[in-house]
Amino acid sequence: MHLKTIDMTAPRARTLVPVDVTTIQERVYQSIRLGLLRGEFLPGEQVTIRGLAEVLGTSAMPVREAVARLIAEHAIEQSGPRTLRVAPYHATEHQNYIRIRMQLEGYAAERAASAPKNPALIDALRRHNDDIAEALNVKDFDAALAGNQAFHFELYRAAGYPQILDIISSLWLRTGPIVASARRDEALFTRLFKTGIRIHGNAIDAVAQRDRAAARHAINLDIRSSHLAIRRFSQR
Amino acid sequence: MHLKTIDMTAPRARTLVPVDVTTIQERVYQSIRLGLLRGEFLPGEQVTIRGLAEVLGTSAMPVREAVARLIAEHAIEQSGPRTLRVAPYHATEHQNYIRIRMQLEGYAAERAASAPKNPALIDALRRHNDDIAEALNVKDFDAALAGNQAFHFELYRAAGYPQILDIISSLWLRTGPIVASARRDEALFTRLFKTGIRIHGNAIDAVAQRDRAAARHAINLDIRSSHLAIRRFSQR
DNA sequence: ATATGATATATGTGATCTCATAAATCATAA
DNA sequence: TTATGATTTATGAGATCACATATATCATAT
Numbered sequence: 001m002h003l004k005t006i007d008m009t010a011p012r013a014r015t016l017v018p019v020d021v022t023t024i025q026e027r028v029y030q031s032i033r034l035g036l037l038r039g040e041f042l043p044g045e046q047v048t049i050r051g052l053a054e055v056l057g058t059s060a061m062p063v064r065e066a067v068a069r070l071i072a073e074h075a076i077e078q079s080g081p082r083t084l085r086v087a088p089y090h091a092t093e094h095q096n097y098i099r100i101r102m103q104l105e106g107y108a109a110e111r112a113a114s115a116p117k118n119p120a121l122i123d124a125l126r127r128h129n130d131d132i133a134e135a136l137n138v139k140d141f142d143a144a145l146a147g148n149q150a151f152h153f154e155l156y157r158a159a160g161y162p163q164i165l166d167i168i169s170s171l172w173l174r175t176g177p178i179v180a181s182a183r184r185d186e187a188l189f190t191r192l193f194k195t196g197i198r199i200h201g202n203a204i205d206a207v208a209q210r211d212r213a214a215a216r217h218a219i220n221l222d223i224r225s226s227h228l229a230i231r232r233f234s235q236r
Numbered sequence: 237m238h239l240k241t242i243d244m245t246a247p248r249a250r251t252l253v254p255v256d257v258t259t260i261q262e263r264v265y266q267s268i269r270l271g272l273l274r275g276e277f278l279p280g281e282q283v284t285i286r287g288l289a290e291v292l293g294t295s296a297m298p299v300r301e302a303v304a305r306l307i308a309e310h311a312i313e314q315s316g317p318r319t320l321r322v323a324p325y326h327a328t329e330h331q332n333y334i335r336i337r338m339q340l341e342g343y344a345a346e347r348a349a350s351a352p353k354n355p356a357l358i359d360a361l362r363r364h365n366d367d368i369a370e371a372l373n374v375k376d377f378d379a380a381l382a383g384n385q386a387f388h389f390e391l392y393r394a395a396g397y398p399q400i401l402d403i404i405s406s407l408w409l410r411t412g413p414i415v416a417s418a419r420r421d422e423a424l425f426t427r428l429f430k431t432g433i434r435i436h437g438n439a440i441d442a443v444a445q446r447d448r449a450a451a452r453h454a455i456n457l458d459i460r461s462s463h464l465a466i467r468r469f470s471q472r
Numbered sequence: 473a474t475a476t477g478a479t480a481t482a483t484g485t486g487a488t489c490t491c492a493t494a495a496a497t498c499a500t501a502a
Numbered sequence: 503t504t505a506t507g508a509t510t511t512a513t514g515a516g517a518t519c520a521c522a523t524a525t526a527t528c529a530t531a532t
Contacts, residue, residue, distance in 0.1 A: 021317070023515065025304075048483065061516050064484085068261075068301040069308035074402070081257070082484045082524055096399045100340070107339045163332045166310070167403065259485065284513065297486050300514085318494055318514045 024058055029066035031056060036075055036086065036173055037149065038142065039180020044088030047076065075173040089178050089234050098227045101171050104164060105152070105223060106216040111159035113207045113215035121158050122208050128154060129200045136193055141183045144193050151200055155207070155219075179226065182233050192229045196222055260294055265302035267292060272311055272322065272409055273385065274378065275416020280324030283312065311409040325414050325470050334463045337407050340400060341388070341459060342452040347395035349443045349451035357394050358444050364390060365436045372429055377419045380429050387436055391443070391455075415462065418469050428465045432458055 032052065035041060053063045067084065070076040079085045112121075128151035135143035149172070156165055182189050199222040206214035268288065271277060289299045303320065306312040315321045348357075364387035371379035385408070392401055418425050435458040442450035 068304040072305035072308035
């Protein structure tokens with residue numbers, strides 16, 4: 001075949017770009033994960049492998065393995081011998097997760113505040129916080145949730161531990177659907193995030209001044225206050 | 237069928253006992269998990285689904301899902317498009333895990349020390365610690381590892397958070413093969429655990445006196461000192 | 473009217489087969 | 503001698519089929 005004599009390394013305008021080589025399973029996993037964080041599932045909602053496969057336009061096989069991974073993260077649980085559901089809300093269990101999150105996210109915030117000064121980080125955090133405020137003004141609750149998540153993960157990423165980010169994001173997978181379900185109460189949701197914006201401001205100041213204790217305290221306050229609001233919502 | 241007229245609720249000597257209803261997948265998962273904690277795999281060792289299936293006497297299917305769960309826990313990773321291996325040792329990554337463990341296990345120890353006095357717990361902890369010493373005397377390193385694990389998890393269980401136990405045990409899944417691999421150096425291993433026994437003693441005293449700070453400190457010291465020893469071993 | 477059994481349906485689990493391809497080996501040509 | 507292409511082998515990924523059984527519905531008998 002004579003085509004092989006073409007020199008692909010010659011300096012020509014090549015527009016070829018790497019193709020997506022991720023497996024279907026991986027994309028299914030990310031898709032369900034995102035759906036959980038966005039609150040597209042209710043806590044306790046039943047799901048089926050075949051059902052998810054149909055919605056996602058694939059077969060059962062990749063969904064099975066993606067679900068196995070989500071079960072390992074306790075985002076999905078087996079409520080019976082042949083039934084799967086999104087992790088439901090249980091007050092005491094949720095409170096335990098909140099305490100664990102305070103330990104880990106508080107530590108990550110502390111480390112982020114200990115890192116060398118990083119004006120770009122401060123700018124990014126302010127921008128995410130402004131995004132939340134803007135989203136609330138136009139009642140775009142999806143965007144508010146996304147902005148809140150972006151703020152927190154931007155901060156934790158600055159701690160410089162990819163490993164702690166993984167664990168935290170797996171914890172958010174469990175509390176995410178619960179926070180997101182609070183969207184049903186507009187007033188509560190707005191109040192919740194208004195408070196959050198204020199506390200985020202304190203966290204940003206703490207990081208800007210490299211005040212570790214204040215950063216940890218602000219993040220812990222943020223987690224605790226949103227937990228208390230949600231608890232009141234979920235228990236009535 | 238006339239048998240159905242027998243009254244099974246009558247007070248007779250029934251010896252029937254519930255049968256094992258767990259799935260093969262679950263047993264495969266537990267089996268691999270235990271193997272990792274026992275150090276039956278080396279860090280970075282390649283594994284195959286078919287290979288594991290054969291060793292475990294089952295087909296590929298249950299192994300695939302069990303492996304998917306272990307991948308979600310970062311105990312096994314995909315090093316290439318079609319290759320699986322036990323998570324390898326990387327110094328900085330491992331150090332990050334150590335720091336995370338200090339946060340979580342320190343917190344769990346603190347909570348255990350805050351709980352009401354529990355003489356049975358103290359006894360159990362002392363017993364586990366004695367088991368380690370005894371195992372070292374007869375150079376039974378498997379038993380020493382098991383005793384160490386039993387000690388830590390007995391303590392953390394007393395914190396009263398099933399959720400934190402899950403996360404910690406998933407972290408041990410990653411550091412476990414590394415600690416276990418230190419068995420190859422008898423002298424190091426013995427020294428490592430001799431030190432551990434002493435520090436465990438401090439931890440037990442702290443819990444007995446309900447001294448939260450001391451309990452956290454002892455556990456953190458235990459984690460850090462074993463980390464430092466392992467690091468010296470792994471890096472030469 | 474209630475409880476028990478039969479039936480139908482849905483669903484996770486497991487086994488098996490196929491396929492694309494990564495890795496290794498070997499052959500060939502410049 | 504070296505580099506390139508062909509060949510073989512192993513392996514994860516995906517599809518499909520079969521199966522046991524949980525759940526719900528309905529029928530029947532007491």
